[in-house]
Amino acid sequence: xxxxxxxxxxxxxxxxxxxxxxxxxxxxxxxxxxxxxxxxxxxxxxxxxxxxxxxxxxxxxxxxxxxxxxxxxxxxxxxxxxxxxxxxxxxxxxxxxxxxxxxxxxxxxxxxxxxxxxxxxxxxxxxxxxxxxxxxxxxxxxxxxxxxxxxxxxxxxxxxxxxxxxxxxxxxxxxxxxxxxxxxxxxxxxxxxxxxxxxxxxxxxxxxxxxxxxxxxxxxxxxxxxxxxxxxxxxxxxxxxxxxxxxxxxxxxxxxxxxxxxxxxxxxxxxxxxxxxxxxxxxxxxxxxxxxxxxxxxxxxxxxxxxxxxxxxxxxxxxx
Amino acid sequence: xxxxxxxxxxxxxxxxxxxxxxxxxxxxxxxxxxxxxxxxxxxxxxxxxxxxxxxxxxxxxxxxxxxxxxxxxxxxxxxxxxxxxxxxxxxxxxxxxxxxxxxxxxxxxxxxxxxxxxxxxxxxxxxxxxxxxxxxxxxxxxxxxxxxxxxxxxxxxxxxxxxxxxxxxxxxxxxxxxxxxxxxxxxxxxxxxxxxxxxxxxxxxxxxxxxxxxxxxxxxxxxxxxxxxxxxxxxxxxxxxxxxxxxxxxxxxxxxxxxxxxxxxxxxxxxxxxxxxxxxxxxxxxxxxxxxxxxxxxxxxxxxxxxxxxxxxxxxxxxxxxxxxxxxxxxxxxxxxxxxxxxxxxxxxxxxxxxxxxxxxxxxxxxxxxxxxxxxxxxxxxxx
Numbered sequence: 001x002x003x004x005x006x007x008x009x010x011x012x013x014x015x016x017x018x019x020x021x022x023x024x025x026x027x028x029x030x031x032x033x034x035x036x037x038x039x040x041x042x043x044x045x046x047x048x049x050x051x052x053x054x055x056x057x058x059x060x061x062x063x064x065x066x067x068x069x070x071x072x073x074x075x076x077x078x079x080x081x082x083x084x085x086x087x088x089x090x091x092x093x094x095x096x097x098x099x100x101x102x103x104x105x106x107x108x109x110x111x112x113x114x115x116x117x118x119x120x121x122x123x124x125x126x127x128x129x130x131x132x133x134x135x136x137x138x139x140x141x142x143x144x145x146x147x148x149x150x151x152x153x154x155x156x157x158x159x160x161x162x163x164x165x166x167x168x169x170x171x172x173x174x175x176x177x178x179x180x181x182x183x184x185x186x187x188x189x190x191x192x193x194x195x196x197x198x199x200x201x202x203x204x205x206x207x208x209x210x211x212x213x214x215x216x217x218x219x220x221x222x223x224x225x226x227x228x229x230x231x232x233x234x235x236x237x238x239x240x241x242x243x244x245x246x247x248x249x250x251x252x253x254x255x256x257x258x259x260x261x262x263x264x265x266x267x268x269x270x271x272x273x274x275x276x277x278x279x280x281x282x283x284x285x286x287x288x289x290x291x292x293x294x295x296x297x298x299x300x301x302x303x304x305x306x307x308x309x310x311x312x313x314x315x316x317x318x319x320x
Numbered sequence: 321x322x323x324x325x326x327x328x329x330x331x332x333x334x335x336x337x338x339x340x341x342x343x344x345x346x347x348x349x350x351x352x353x354x355x356x357x358x359x360x361x362x363x364x365x366x367x368x369x370x371x372x373x374x375x376x377x378x379x380x381x382x383x384x385x386x387x388x389x390x391x392x393x394x395x396x397x398x399x400x401x402x403x404x405x406x407x408x409x410x411x412x413x414x415x416x417x418x419x420x421x422x423x424x425x426x427x428x429x430x431x432x433x434x435x436x437x438x439x440x441x442x443x444x445x446x447x448x449x450x451x452x453x454x455x456x457x458x459x460x461x462x463x464x465x466x467x468x469x470x471x472x473x474x475x476x477x478x479x480x481x482x483x484x485x486x487x488x489x490x491x492x493x494x495x496x497x498x499x500x501x502x503x504x505x506x507x508x509x510x511x512x513x514x515x516x517x518x519x520x521x522x523x524x525x526x527x528x529x530x531x532x533x534x535x536x537x538x539x540x541x542x543x544x545x546x547x548x549x550x551x552x553x554x555x556x557x558x559x560x561x562x563x564x565x566x567x568x569x570x571x572x573x574x575x576x577x578x579x580x581x582x583x584x585x586x587x588x589x590x591x592x593x594x595x596x597x598x599x600x601x602x603x604x605x606x607x608x609x610x611x612x613x614x615x616x617x618x619x620x621x622x623x624x625x626x627x628x629x630x631x632x633x634x635x636x637x638x639x640x641x642x643x644x645x646x647x648x649x650x651x652x653x654x655x656x657x658x659x660x661x662x663x664x665x666x667x668x669x670x671x672x673x674x675x676x677x678x679x680x681x682x683x684x685x686x687x688x689x690x691x692x693x694x695x696x697x698x699x700x701x702x703x704x
Contacts, residue, residue: 039467289461
C-alpha cells in the first residue's frame, strides 16, 4: 500500500510543475505586454490575437535550438546548473497554502523549507558561471553569490519578525493568524518588515534594479552568457518561478494569504500574488540598475540594521 | 612597416597586455561585440575583482578609409561619404566638408541656405543627443527611456526627411546651398515640434534626471579635470562638462550663428553628471536656435549660382564646425584638379575616447560602462 502522504506530494509536485510552467508562460507574456505599454508600444502582437501565443512560440523556438557546450566548459557542471536551478523552486511551492485546503505539504517548518531551498538557487548560478568557463559568466556568478548571501540576512530577519508575531513557522497557521480585512494583515502591523522583505525579494530573484548577475549592458548576459536553447530557457523559467515563490511567500506572510473580504479562497491569494508580480515587473521597466557597491551598501548599512530594529519593534508589539 | 620587435619597443597599443596579466588579475576583452560599446569598439581591460587596473581601447574595426576615398572622388561625390562618418550628426559632417570647399573656392552659400543649414544641423543635433540620452540610460540599465527618446526622434526625423530627403545619412548640403527649401507647412511643424520637445524635456528631467538611482550612477563618476580635458584635446560636451566654455559656434563663428542668441552651457561638476546636464541643456539651446532661425530666415534662393563642375583653386584650407560630440574639422588640400588632393578629418570622438584609458583606471566595471557612455562615442567616426 502506497503511503497516502507520499501520493499527495507526488500529485502536488506534478500539479506545481504544471502551475509553474503555465505561469511562466503567462508571466513572460505579461512582462512583455507590460513592458510594451510602459514603453509606449503594443508589445507582442503578431502570434495569435494580441500576441497571446507569443510565449508559446518563444518556448518552441527555445526547445528547437541546438544545445551548445563551450569547448573549454565543464560539461557536467555546465548542464547540471540549469536543472539544479529549476528543481528547488518546485519544492519551495510545496508548503504554500493557496487556499484553505489547497496545500501540498502542511509542514510545521514550512517557512524553513522554503528558505532552505531558496538558498540553493544561488548555487546553480554559481555553478553556471563557473562551469561555462567564461569571464563574463564568472563575474556574473561572483556578483550573484555576494548579492544573494548578503540579502538573505535581512530577508531572514524580515521573515523572523512575522514568525515572532504569529509564533509559528507553519504557513497555514500564519495565514489563519491574519484576519479577513486588510487592516488585520501583517503588512499594516509590520510595514517595515514588508518593505524589507520586498526589497530583498527583488534582490534574491535577481530582478531589476538589482539584476546585477545578468546585467546586460555590463556583463553581456552574466552567468547565462554561454547557454543556448533550453539551457537558457530553464534559467528564464526559474526566474519567473522564483518570482512566483517570492510573491507567494509575501502574500502569505504579509498580505493575509487566502484571507479576503466577502469570499476567502484561492482567488484572493492569486490576486495578491499577481498584484505583487505586476509591481515587480513595473519596477523593472522603470528604474536604472544600481551599482554593485551601492547594492551591498543598501543591504549592510540600511536593511540589516533596520530589520534588526524591526525585530525589536515586533517583540514590543507582541508583548503588548 | 615595423617589425614585431620595433613595435614592442615603440609601445604598441596592446603592448601592456602582451606582457600578460599580473597575479590575481583577469584580462577581459570588452568588445568588439559588447552591448555597451555601441558598435565595434574593443576595450581591453585588466581587472582585479571588478576594479579596472588598466584599460586600452583597440581601434580599427570599422575603418573605411573615408579620407583616402576622397582622393578618388569628385568633390560633389564625396558629400555622401560625409553622412556616413558620424551617422548620428551627419549634417555637421556635411557642413565641415562643404564649408571647407566653399572657403577654399570662396563661393559662400545664399543667406536663406545658411539659415536652412542651421535649422537642419540643429535638428540633427537634437536627434543625436536624444539617441545618446536613450542609449546612455540603457547602459545604466534603464530600458524604457530609449523608446521615449525614439518616439520624439521619429517626429524629428519626419521633419528632417522633408527638409533634406533622408532620415539618417544626410547629404543635403551642396556647394553654395542646400538641396531643398522649407515651406510654411514645414515651418509650422517645426514650431509645433519645439513646443512639444520643451514639454518632453521637462518631463525627462522630472522622470529620469532627478531619479536617485540614476544620480547614484552618474554623480562623481569619471571626473575629468579641466587640464586633463584640454590635454587630451577633448571637445564638445565632454570639454564643456569640465567647465571650459569652448564651442566652435562661438569660438570660431561660422555661418549665421553670430546673429543667433544662445548660450554655451557648461558645468563645473566635471563628472558624468556634468556631461549629462550639459547635453540636456544643449537640447534646449538647440531648440532656441531653431526657434529664432525659423523666424529670421530671409526669402531668396537656396542655391548660389555655381558652375556645373565647380573649379576649386589649388591651396589648403581648414574648416571646423561644432558637432554633437565636439569639434568636427576638415582639412582640405586641393591641387586644382577635379578631386581633393588630400583630406584629413578631425573626429571629436577620437580625442574624447583617448580620455577613457586614464579615466577608467581604478573604477568599477559598471562605472567604466557609465564613463564610456558619458563620452558619447560614435565608433565609425573614431575609425573613419
